[in-house]
Amino acid sequence: xxxxxxxxxxxxxxxxxxxxxxxxxxxxxxxxxxxxxxxxxxxxxxxxxxxxxxxxxxxxxxxxxxxxxxxxxxxxxxxxxxxxxxxxxxxxxxxxxxxxxxxxxxxxxxxxxxxxxxxxxxxxxxxxxxxxxxxxxxxxxxxxxxxxxxxxxxxxxxxxxxxxxxxxxxxxxxxxxxxxxxxxxxxxxxxxxxxxxxxxxxxxxxxxxxxxxxxxxxxxxxxxxxxxxxxxxxxxxxxxxxxxxxxxxxxxxxxxxxxxxxxxxxxxxxxxxxxxxxxxxxxxxxxxxxxxxxxxxxxxxxxxxxxxxxxxxxxxxxxxxxxxxxxxxxxxxxxxxxxxxxxxxxxxxxxxxxxxxxxxxxxxxxxxxxxxxxxxxxxxxxxxxxxxxxxxxxxxxxxxxxxxxxxxxxxxxxxxxxxxxxxxxxxxxxxxxxxxxxxxxxxxxxxxxxxxxxxxxxxxxxxxxxxxxxxxxxxxxxxxxxxxxxxxxxxxxxxxxxxxxxxxxxxxxxxxxxxxxxxxxxxxxxxxxxxxxxxxxxxxxxxxxxxxxxxxxxxxxxxxxxxxxxxxxxxxxxxxxxxxxxxxxxxxxxxxxxxxxxxxxxxxx
Numbered sequence: 001x002x003x004x005x006x007x008x009x010x011x012x013x014x015x016x017x018x019x020x021x022x023x024x025x026x027x028x029x030x031x032x033x034x035x036x037x038x039x040x041x042x043x044x045x046x047x048x049x050x051x052x053x054x055x056x057x058x059x060x061x062x063x064x065x066x067x068x069x070x071x072x073x074x075x076x077x078x079x080x081x082x083x084x085x086x087x088x089x090x091x092x093x094x095x096x097x098x099x100x101x102x103x104x105x106x107x108x109x110x111x112x113x114x115x116x117x118x119x120x121x122x123x124x125x126x127x128x129x130x131x132x133x134x135x136x137x138x139x140x141x142x143x144x145x146x147x148x149x150x151x152x153x154x155x156x157x158x159x160x161x162x163x164x165x166x167x168x169x170x171x172x173x174x175x176x177x178x179x180x181x182x183x184x185x186x187x188x189x190x191x192x193x194x195x196x197x198x199x200x201x202x203x204x205x206x207x208x209x210x211x212x213x214x215x216x217x218x219x220x221x222x223x224x225x226x227x228x229x230x231x232x233x234x235x236x237x238x239x240x241x242x243x244x245x246x247x248x249x250x251x252x253x254x255x256x257x258x259x260x261x262x263x264x265x266x267x268x269x270x271x272x273x274x275x276x277x278x279x280x281x282x283x284x285x286x287x288x289x290x291x292x293x294x295x296x297x298x299x300x301x302x303x304x305x306x307x308x309x310x311x312x313x314x315x316x317x318x319x320x321x322x323x324x325x326x327x328x329x330x331x332x333x334x335x336x337x338x339x340x341x342x343x344x345x346x347x348x349x350x351x352x353x354x355x356x357x358x359x360x361x362x363x364x365x366x367x368x369x370x371x372x373x374x375x376x377x378x379x380x381x382x383x384x385x386x387x388x389x390x391x392x393x394x395x396x397x398x399x400x401x402x403x404x405x406x407x408x409x410x411x412x413x414x415x416x417x418x419x420x421x422x423x424x425x426x427x428x429x430x431x432x433x434x435x436x437x438x439x440x441x442x443x444x445x446x447x448x449x450x451x452x453x454x455x456x457x458x459x460x461x462x463x464x465x466x467x468x469x470x471x472x473x474x475x476x477x478x479x480x481x482x483x484x485x486x487x488x489x490x491x492x493x494x495x496x497x498x499x500x501x502x503x504x505x506x507x508x509x510x511x512x513x514x515x516x517x518x519x520x521x522x523x524x525x526x527x528x529x530x531x532x533x534x535x536x537x538x539x540x541x542x543x544x545x546x547x548x549x550x551x552x553x554x555x556x557x558x559x560x561x562x563x564x565x566x567x568x569x570x571x572x573x574x575x576x577x578x579x580x581x582x583x584x585x586x587x588x589x590x591x592x593x594x595x596x597x598x599x600x601x602x603x604x605x
Contacts, residue, residue: 047464052215058091063101081173101197111187112214123154132204163328237266275305281312287320290355302334313347329380337380383408398431415441420454453479458489473499477512485523500538508537512546
């Protein structure tokens, strides 16, 4: 479904097409594919091309007492996480009483044999979550019960015991989870309706439905020639016995024989016995597809050991899903979350068509490497983070890494990040040549959609961000006092919807620089933004702060922010070259550009 563009503001099935000046209303717009104008020419395209389409629940037909809940620019600025702020499009459908329903249509033009339902149900009174079902109908006829759970939802910020405890003074956040399922019986025909309905057997007090993905998944891939099967080495595809040692033994044997590794369809239990790390360095490891082959990490909780997968020089990893039983963040900590993949290596690596769920970040260092055509969801850390691994190491330089055509939803930190850290002694090298291209970031529940934190020759192009709960759609600057400065970055062709969340005073896009306590206190942040669309921020569209910034803005559109179009706060030094930008649909009394540092920050153009 390459570069598929739909005119309806309901569907997401590839990329966002944006016609400047005629964008549809933010709540209910699609996160990934079709944020499109009805009658204007396409001015930009952004986001990942995906094999699935997403329909927002709030665009459906409601039954019974179902209702839409949403927030929009101009509403009171958020001060805490909410079901609305964490929903894609900042909207959801609530089903509370028996008979409540939402009906959606399969408008993909093809049958769908799988769904991914993104929804929230309540936590238990003591934490740890509950299980429940929600009934699915196709063309009005009951088809199956969709199993839901809140056991990997509902964390509590600053809880005094652990982040899963609702009775320890923390603030609730991380409300949603994704629930993939195969359709029972025949696929949902093109043009058919699906209905999610709360019947008497569906016992959760409330069902908050955010969105549904529809996909026609192809048949499983078959074993490649010249490969060794992990099942032949004792791995168990039935999820009964631990397969960690068997998978690693297959990798070792394949490397010694010059062959590849094959993981057949199945769900493979790993890390249930100990913290042995699966190390795929130097191997080609292939599964039957992300819907067919799952490596599932299941340490005993509270966890006392790590469960990451290592990717190193010469690794190719493709066509697998990586999932875990984690319940909160803390890399290698008690909550069970660890990196989806931990990649490094001066010799380069390739990761493609993987799906990580309930993990910490996909942590990406090394040189001359690529991750593409992949998904991540419900993470407890960043979606995809390009970095220098916070250490001076020739295998972890963060040089020329590309993250392209990936889809991230519901991440527990920045969906896509570039992070250059100097270390305590400032000896870590500068990241260079990172490219973040044509990716989609939907509804991160913590931090930002896109993040540039230091680096040189950074390119962030043609990405789509929709609905950020806590922070900004895009944050540009540095990270912490050891963060290296941003020497140069180009940000172009991105579509940035929303931002301006509850974690302090946040805005649609923020540009900042090192503070006075930084290892690099006099450094400037240098960035060019061109041909981006910033739309529907819950506060200012673009906010420039923190001391030293040089920015070029060319051909951008800032549309309908709640507050100022551009706000340069007091105390900023530097230059701004602003040309051919459009700031429109401002609210009464709001300035297009407010420069509170006019004596020290010079705007020309």
